[in-house]
Amino acid sequence: MMGGYGPIGGWWMLLALLVPLAFLLVLLGGGYLLTKQMSDSQQLRNPAMEELRTAYVRSDLTDEEFEAQRQRLEQSE
Incomplete structure (x- = not known):
């Protein structure tokens, strides 16, 4: 047997961890950029x-x- 993970192996587990992490990073980055833009406009x-x-x-x-x-x-x- 292949360890019980099927023919793909453990890649699907890695992908299942990386997708939510990437989503979280996009949300945090967007929040940072929005906050930075708002503070810059107030300083102008x-x-x-x-x-x-x-x-x-x-x-x-x-x-x-x-x-x-x-x-x-x-x-x-």
């Missing part, structure tokens, strides 16, 4: 624009002042 924000928005929300700026400074910042980027 302009701190000057964030401060301008904060000042506008606090009512430190009028609508006209906010728009003028926003346009100036967007042109400088």
Whole structure:
């Protein structure tokens, strides 16, 4: 006899272990890439624009002042 595993041998057992492992690695890699992309997009924000928005929300700026400074910042980027 061939050890009770048939003509294929023990390869099917190895394959049965590798497929779920590969699936897990793909899931973990996708999660890592998604997390990295989201954190990178948050770092790309302009701190000057964030401060301008904060000042506008606090009512430190009028609508006209906010728009003028926003346009100036967007042109400088």
